[in-house]
Amino acid sequence: MDMFLTPEFWVAVGQIILIDILLGGDNAVVIALACRKLPPKQRAQGILWGTAGAIVLRIVLIFFALQLLAIPFLKVVGAILLVWIGVKLLMPEHEEGHANIEGSDKLWAAVKTVIVADFVMSIDNVIAIAGAAEASGGDHSMALVIFGVLVSIPIIVWGSQMVIKLMDRFPVIITLGGMLLGWIAGTMAVTDPALVSPDVLPQMPKIVATDMLRYGSGIAGALLVLALGKWLAARRAPAAKAAPAPAASAPSGQFRNILLAADGSEYSERAVQQVLAIHRELRDPAAMQLHLVNVQRPVSGDVSSFISGKSLEEYHQERSEAALASARSALDASGLAYRLHHRVGSPGPTIAEVAQAEKCDLIVMGARGLGSHTAALLGSVAQATIEHADVPVLVVK
Secondary structure (H helix, E strand, O other): OHHHHOHHHHHHHHHHHHHHHHHHHHHHHHHHHHHOOOOHHHHHHHHHHHHHHHHHHHHHHHHHHHHHOOOOOHHHHHHHHHHHHHHHHHOOOOOOOOOOOOOOOOHHHHHHHHHHHHHHHOHHHHHHHHHHHHHHHHHHHHHHHHHHHHHHHHHHHHOHHHHHHHHHHOOHHHHHHHHHHHHHHHHHHOOOHHHHOOOOOOOOOOOOOOHHHHHHHHHHHHHHHHHHHHHHHHHHOOOOOOOOOOOOOOOOOOOOEEEEEOOOOHHHHHHHHHHHHHHHHOOOHHHOEEEEEEEEOOOOHHHHOOOOHHHHHHHHHHHHHHHHHHHHHHHHHHOOOOEEEEEEOOHHHHHHHHHHHOOOOEEEEEOOOOOHHHHHHHOOHHHHHHHHOOOOEEEEO
16 A cells, blocks of 8 residues: 555556556547447447456556566667657548448447457557556556556546547647657666666676666657657648738628638637628628538547448548537528538648638638747647638637
8 A cells, every 4th residue: 555655656657547548549439439339228338348348458468568578678679669659649640541340239249349449559558558657666567557547448438528629629738648658768768677687688788777867868758759750740741831920800891702610619609700790791791601611630540440431431520510510500590601611630731721722711710819839839720720821810819
């Protein structure tokens, strides 16, 4: 029981929970999609049994991973994999490699899909959690693993939508998560038995794994993940166009073809009210063409390897319709006609692409009211839209 009173234990538990939430979101999507066709009474059972099987499997895999970390150079290999996993977190995601697995209407078929998918998709979780537990847990590594996984799995399964929305709203969470993996990679690499233990490969020169060295290596690993992730993301993203200054106000007679980006938040509701105000001020309201757009972020390639393209399309469609429900209700009540656009992709560039394709002369969207420096740090859809759009962007705060 003394281990529960040490700060090192709770720091490691926090790391494990954060790792599971960041790297387990895809697993939550697979669970939701695999069980979505079950009858309502069996859906909860499918989620419960599938999650229970995934938890047991995850703990067994991590147990073996902890034993394997004693093998020379395996920590170094694990550290390299963790750096790459962290870098992937910071890069744009693509849905590709769809399999033919559909959500099943049979309970145990759905449970099997959940467990098999979790087994294949858990390599990143297993390596990261084993590294965090081994570095901070000492003799209590396995207790750390069990405690952390049991706490975080329910958050992933039942709070997955909240977690996804939180990460969409604050992309800095993903950035910090990637840097955490880099930190664990750095501290894990310099404690490899081949590098520190005189009894392992004694012919090799050894290092003294002081706290200063471990912390310095952790910082270096975190910064390496951040630098590589941002650099590769910039190379993959299309070149940004010159950013026009956002419009401070929308002259009523100037804009006729407007794109309204909505995501169901209070900020997008304010944007809807701004469009309705523009519409009321027009001399010829019937001349306005309105395009209502919602962009869903793609799931990772890991998820699309287990779920068919058709199921993913239905999943994105359902989430998009839910996000647009409030905006559609307000627009329908006003009698303003509009065209719907459901898209999957990176929100900022995708909104700009739709505006260009539809020859819009104004984009209207909500924002959190952050300053330019804060928006750049936290990640802002409005900021990204302004960078990619070739028409004015009216940002409503």
